[in-house]
Every structure is written in C-alpha cells, then in structure tokens.
Amino acid sequence: MRKIFTHYLFKRFLRMIFVIYVVVTFTFFLIRFMPSNPVEIYIENLMSNYSMSYEDARNMASSLFSIDLDTPLWKQYLIYLKNLLRGDLGKSILSSNIPVAEMISGFIPWTIFSVGASLIISFFLGISLGMMMAYRRGGILDHCMTTFASIVSAIPSYLIGLLLIVLLGVQLKIVPLSYMRGSISPGVKPGFNLKFFLDALAHAAVPITTYVISTVGGWMLSMKGNTLNVLGEDYITVARARGLKDRTITFKYVGKNAMLPLMTSLAISIGFIFGGSVIIENIFVYKGMGWLLAQSINSRDYTVMQGVFLIITVSVVLANFIAELLYVKLDPRIRR
C-alpha cells in the first residue's frame, strides 16, 4: 500500500518536471522562432543606433541572452538548459548587466506574500461563509450572500480592483491613494522592523482585498453546495443519533468532508490568482512578478520576460504539486 502511495505521488512529480521542461523548451524556441526574432532585432538595433560592427553586436547579444550564436541550435539549447540548472537566466536587455535572476529575486517576495495571503484568507473565509449559508439555507442571510457571491465571482478581478480604487480612494477617501500605488512608501527600507512591516501591509491591503473579493464568491458557492450534500449523508444522521455534540459534527464531520473536494479547486485557483496578478499588480503599481512581466513585455525586454514567465509557471506548477500533496494527506481514500 505504501508503495502505491509513493508511486502515485512519484507520477505526479514526474509530470511536474515534464511540464516545467515543456515550458522551458517553449520559451527557448519562442524567442528564436517567432516572426520578430528578438535576438536579431537586438543585433540590428545595436548596429544602427550605436554603429557597432556586426561582430561586436553579435557578441554583445550573445552575452545578454547568455547564448552562443555561433554554435548550432541544438547546442545552444543544451547550453541554455545547463545555464538554467545553474540558475542563470541571462541578463536584462534594457538595464544592461543586471542578471535576470537577481532582478526576479527582488520582485518575487511581494507576489508570494500578496498572492499567498489572499489565497489563504479567501479559502478560509469562503468555506466558513459557505457552511454558514448551508446551515441557514433559505434565510435572508443565505439569499443576500448567494447573490453577493454570484455577482462578485462574475466580475473580472481587475475590474474589482479599479472599483476599489474609485470607491475607497476617490469617493469615500478611506484609504489614501498613495497606499494604492506601489508596494512600499518611498524611503522605507526593507528590513526586520515594525515600520517596514506596517508600511508593506498598508500597501498590500487593497490588492489583497481585491484578490479575496474576486475569489471568495466561488469558494462560498461550492462550499455551500458541498455542505448541503454532506448534510444529507447517512453518517451525519448516525453521528447525530450517537448524540455527538453539534460542534463536533459541524467541524469534524461536515466541515472536513465538505472541504475535501475543494482542495482540487485550490490548485486551479492558484494558477488563476497568479495569472490575474499580472493585471492587478499593474493597476496598483505593486512591484511583484506580474508587474515585472507586463513591464518587460511593454519595453520588449525579452530576457526578463522569458525569465519571469518561466518563474511564474514554475511557481504555479510547484504550488499545484503542494496542493496535491495536501490533498493526498487529507484524503486517505486516494492512497488506496
């Protein structure tokens, strides 16, 4: 039995590695085979703007993209893979000589913090509200919350972000606009001190609220449905007949069983929030991975774009794998 359990996860693990490999290969060929080949454009650009010789321009390009343009394609590909394994993602085209990996390490904590916090808050808020709705089904509270949930889950997340800026910042003036632009106030240095933590929290508050509002509706509705299903199960009736405390039944029997199917949606939600962060971080000028991706696309900084896209994908795939592990841990039926 133990063997099957490890086997199942092992297969998942292999798939994760395979997906990462596919994305790595995809970005390599994307940069080289697309109609507007960025390497060639960069070389031409250097030649015309800085009157470099073709040789010099080529050398410069090959050091930036960390590829050797003289070797055959398959060798370039192998070198690219080798560099990736060493954590070398090339250098930024625009801000020359800054390694992409170093750049990303400055941006990724912000996204992991804001997206991670939103995911956890939204999930637990959603399942509590969903259970509450199921227990008081048919009442006014249930009606209001169902309406709320179906409306917010229909509106694109970034529109909710814009609405929050208008509502909280401009119309009601509850949150100063400066807290909705940027990830930190100018002059505050990252470090282990209260001032930094409070400032970072103040800037993350509205983006996190945006993610939570746009995803909580889905959790509420599915949790309500699952809870209603579980409440009809025989083992709940048996538990009641045994005279177990209501609290025990609510949390250990109903809650746990209704929550399980949602674990698989958690994986989808991770990818969705990460994807949405590209737009939301730009609306709030929140300097995370999504902001960096959009900036690099707008400024045609292909090496940064390639690196950021890779890291975003790898994070999502890793997060999916962790959700899978959690699911297997929580639901013993899968292991058999």
Next chain:
Amino acid sequence: MKEGLKIFLRQLLRNKVGFAGFVILILIIFMSFVLPIFIPLDTKVKINEIYQPPSLKHPLGTDFQGRDILSQIIHGGKDVIIVAVFAGVIGTTIAVSLGALSGFAGGKTDMVITSLADILLTIPHFPLLAVLAAFIRLSSPIGLALLLGLLSWPGAMRAIRAQVLSLKERDFVEAARVLNLGTFHIIFKEIIPNMMNYIVMNFIFTMRSAVYSQVGLIILGFVPYSSHNWGIMIYYAWTRGAIFYKNSVLYLLAPISMIALFQWSLVSFARALEGIFNPRLREG
C-alpha cells in the same frame, strides 16, 4: 421544435435570476449591434467640454477629449462580443473535436491529447497570453479571438471527453454500432446531439473567459487595435487618470458596469440553462 421552445421559455421564466440574465444579455446584444446604426459615434474633440458631468445632451457626461460617453458605450460592445463569440466558437469546436476523438479512440491518442490538455491547464493562462501577445501582432479582433480560442479548449475538452466516455457505453450507441453505422455517424448523429447541453455551457464559459482575457490584455496596452470598445475606454480612463477625479468617474464606471453586467448575465443564463437541461435541478 415549437414545443421545445415553449418548454425552454417556461423553464427560463421559473428561474428569476436566469431570466433576468437572459433579458440583460439580449438587451446588451441589441444595444451593441442595432443601436449603433441609429446613434452615431461621437469622435469630435471638444476641448471646452472635457469631463462634463451628466446632462440631457450627454447622459453619461464626456470623456478626456470632450466626447460623449454614452455613444462610446453603445458602440463599444460590438468588438468585445464578437471576439468573445469567435473565441467561444473556436475553443468549443476544438474542445468537442478533440474530446470526441480522445474519448472514442482511447489508447495512445487519448493519452497524447489528455496530457497536452493537462499541460496547457497547468500553465497560467493569462501570463501565457501576455507573452504571446508580445510576439504576435494582435491588430484585429479576429486575430485576438483566434489566439484566445486556440488556448481555451483544455478545460472544456476534459468535460466533453468524460461525457463521450459515458455516452459511448449507452445502449443506443451500442445499437448504432451493431447496425454498422460508422464512427462518423455515431459521433455526429448519436453522441454530440446528446451532449448539446455540455457543449452550450462550455461555449458560454469560454466566451466569459475570453472577455476576461481580452479586456485584461487591452487594459495592459498589449492589444494595439484602435477601435472603440469598453476595454479601451477603461484603458484610457486608467492611463489618463480619470480614475482619480470625482467628475470623471463615469468614464470608468460606465464601461466597467457594462462588462460586469455582460459577464454576470452570461453566468446567470448558463446556470438557468443548466437547470433546463438537467431536470433533476428543476425546482418543484
């Protein structure tokens, strides 16, 4: 057929939210495709009428160049809806073809198609679109719809495949096979008509995600086409700072409300359809 339509309408009327969604959907489509014939688009720049509050002449006020906002709202839906419908058609066609092929053929074909779908599902959708937008010039709505459609089939494909797998074991399919009617006949005459509900639902959900993605790409400035649509209005409201002033807020709120309404009506309509297709969900 007439009888079917009657049942459809009666069931739709029962679900109040679904009916509201249906009516709003029809109204939005009417506004975007019929009204533009009668109401011209206001494109003239009027420097002295910038960000006017609502008035009889301009019921929704004016934008950063003094142009009427209402006329832009009326003209701004067509592109958004066309892209959504085309992306929905392309995505659903691919999903149905691959789903039917995968479920029917089984074996290696099935494995290749499902793995491909799984990989595409794991890669975050919007970043992938954004990266592709950097390389492909998305200068026309149809080009954008094509890209959105080509990437949006995996989820629907899995649902269709599961349906095909279960339908293929049913008696009437068995009977068709015994009668030697051919795979083509079995897929198109026996299986697909029996999962029309799944196909329609997936079509609506693909449309919805196409609206999400296209407006997202427009807001980030990745789609260079210059027609008037709700996404472009939001883009201008945001980049020109209309969002930060009280007087100009309608320029942002109007297109946001239209997109939100459109998305909401799609979802409610889809939920109502689910109830109609699946009699077990019908209330009392």
